[in-house]
Amino acid sequence: MSTIAENIAKVAARIRAAAQASGRDPAQVQLLAVSKTKPAQAVREAFACGQRDFGENYLQEALSKQQELADLPITWHFIGPIQSNKTRPIAEHFAWVHSVDRLKIAQRLSEQRPTNLPPLKICLQVNISGEASKSGCTPEELPALAAAVTKLTNLQLCGLMAIPEPSDDLAQQRAACAQLRQLASDLQPPLATLSMGMSHDLEAAIAEGATWVRIGTALFGARDYATPHS
Numbered sequence: 001m002s003t004i005a006e007n008i009a010k011v012a013a014r015i016r017a018a019a020q021a022s023g024r025d026p027a028q029v030q031l032l033a034v035s036k037t038k039p040a041q042a043v044r045e046a047f048a049c050g051q052r053d054f055g056e057n058y059l060q061e062a063l064s065k066q067q068e069l070a071d072l073p074i075t076w077h078f079i080g081p082i083q084s085n086k087t088r089p090i091a092e093h094f095a096w097v098h099s100v101d102r103l104k105i106a107q108r109l110s111e112q113r114p115t116n117l118p119p120l121k122i123c124l125q126v127n128i129s130g131e132a133s134k135s136g137c138t139p140e141e142l143p144a145l146a147a148a149v150t151k152l153t154n155l156q157l158c159g160l161m162a163i164p165e166p167s168d169d170l171a172q173q174r175a176a177c178a179q180l181r182q183l184a185s186d187l188q189p190p191l192a193t194l195s196m197g198m199s200h201d202l203e204a205a206i207a208e209g210a211t212w213v214r215i216g217t218a219l220f221g222a223r224d225y226a227t228p229h230s
Ligand SMILES: *Cc1c(COP(=O)(O)O)cnc(C)c1O
Pocket: 034, 036, 057, 079, 080, 163, 198, 199, 200, 214, 215, 216, 217, 218
């Protein structure tokens, strides 16, 4: 087996164990393979193991990888920060966007979504307390943002996403994820999709209801940021 195949098997086992430990059906937790900074060949290897959903953060890198891999029926997710002048290619070339954090971006994605494609699936990124990233709406802004995004015709609002501050403490990891779950269930109507959990905290995220875990390092190894990305 290749390293990637072994890693996929290990991550799948972690997901199963975490789901079972909290009485959840492992099939409710989907694996998003985060391939940012990794070559198209790594995606191809993961695809050969049955992985279909891949997440990318950097638009130019993602678009060139998509071209190289156009022969594969991959479901592409955009998970990085979004500049408003970059929304059109995102609307055209992805099935999901996990990192929408303001209405202007959502409006542009909806206007620019080609009408021959299904609605773009959206998670709103929330900056929960102590979040490492500067992206994300505040919990206070979330209800109005969700209500406005629901009205946009070419988007389908599915859920929430967060990038909690890295912590080695399971209780702290769970508290952050519980906060996102609570925010999703407090919305009217509640949102079912929870995109949370990365290589170091997927167990905590699954215990708190994650439906997408976004895993990079545990599948593809450590990233090398020596080369610039855009
Ligand atoms: C890079 C990244 C991931 C994957 O993180 P790992 O710790 O490598 O698993 C997940 N989500 C987002 C938004 C990322 O930018």
